[in-house]
Amino acid sequence: MAIRRSIVGIDSPDRLAGVLRDAQYLADDELATSAYLALALGKPLLLEGAPGVGKTEGAKAIASVLGRQMVRLQCYEGIDSAHALYEWNYPRQMLAIRQAGNEYVNIYADDFLVARPMLEALQHPADTVLLIDEIDRADHEFEAFLLEFLSDFSISIPERGTIRAQQHPVVVLTSNRTRELHEALRRRCVYHWIDYPAPEREAEIVMMRASQVAHDTAWRVVAAVGALRREPLAKAPGVAETVEWAEAATLLHEQGAPWPTAFKRAIGVVLKDQDDLAFIEPRLDQILEGTAA
Ligand SMILES: Nc1ncnc2c1ncn2[C@@H]1O[C@H](COP(=O)(O)OP(=O)(O)OP(=O)(O)O)[C@@H](O)[C@H]1O
Ligand SMILES: [Mg+2]
Structure with a gap:
């Protein structure tokens, strides 16, 4: 039909x-x-x-x-x-x-x-x-x-x-x-x-919506966001946040920030709740480490 x-x-x-x-x-x-x-x-x-x-x-x-x-x-x-x-x-x-x-x-x-x-x-x-x-x-x-x-x-x-x-x-x-x-x-x-998209699909969305983002970066961000979504946050990041995190970290990296730092410094585009930020901050290194290729 x-x-x-x-x-x-x-x-x-x-x-x-x-x-x-x-x-x-x-x-x-x-x-x-x-x-x-x-x-x-x-x-x-x-x-x-x-x-x-x-x-x-x-x-x-x-x-x-x-x-x-x-x-x-x-x-x-x-x-x-x-x-x-x-x-x-x-x-x-x-x-x-x-x-x-x-x-x-x-x-x-x-x-x-x-x-x-x-x-x-x-x-x-x-x-x-x-x-x-x-x-x-x-x-x-x-x-x-x-x-x-x-x-x-x-x-x-x-x-x-x-x-x-x-x-x-x-x-x-x-x-x-x-x-x-x-x-x-x-x-x-x-x-x-x-539902939240499967990782492959979310990485594809990131690259589709933010063409300047490298494949590896997209995958790392998707993995990190996936880990964040498993935490008990007041506001879990949506797909828009995944795209923005990848874009923001790419920008900071281009300006000289080395990799895990670029992700960390851009965290404000992903978590927009003070309590969530305070809760995640001590865990962020570990979360990002888990995503390294
Ligand atoms: N399946 C998808 N394909 C492409 N882009 C997507 C997809 N899902 C989400 N996005 C991206 O995520 C952004 C947020 O999506 P959208 O605003 O539609 O969410 P929503 O479910 O309406 O959220 P809210 O409940 O906060 O209104 C979109 O602007 C787009 O960039
Ligand atoms: Mg909406």
Whole structure:
């Protein structure tokens, strides 16, 4: 089955992984399969995982390979429909009424409607990928509302009636799992847990994202980050931190710092918590030694 709303040629998870790679995103087989199925079946893709494992970047890469614009709704506690759906441009309505004098003015015309990400995705389902980022930060009320949206892809605007999408938009949801999502929401989606990448894949990501980093350096950083992730840290480093550590250490090395020192001096791009730093500092030499080729 080729992906609906078809982008020619993406007829298998392998093929999707290939074009994602061209867009500088390395998906393992399971992620490529989930993403492929979500696209092929027209279902939302729910990506869950620790911070920095590539959830948001995955959505961006999917938008890029589909040749669509990514419309992002960043969730937070207290997010409401005005931020997610639409707002009326109140000052503009007021101005129009004043300027119209005694004339009739339709203050609910398109000119006054400010589309927020969810409405925008409904209005342009063929051209957008809707990213609902960090849904676990929103409250349960918003999640229930989202569930409704994902069921029938329509929005009711009291002054305008119901706006229904001509086709299902592509939707990617992400969660850091700071809380469990509703069963009903999960059921609507194709679910994938993104784990930290295997060392080979992470080294490949480092070299792909930071082309100036040497192969050996990438491997050492990946091994060190792997060791850090096994420590009881408040904030374990994500893939972004791995890439940055490799870049930063390479830079310091080019400026004359010898190897283990360059890694050590760049530790501030990996650990960003005072207690974590204090805890790791006495162990860092040993961790880096364990990575030496
Ligand atoms: N599979 C991957 N292929 C290529 N780059 C990746 C991949 N995974 C992660 N990265 C790199 O890691 C960075 C962080 O990823 P991203 O911001 O998507 O993480 P996240 O899971 O959304 O994190 P958070 O929960 O903190 O928002 C990306 O900018 C990218 O450089
Ligand atoms: Mg993110």
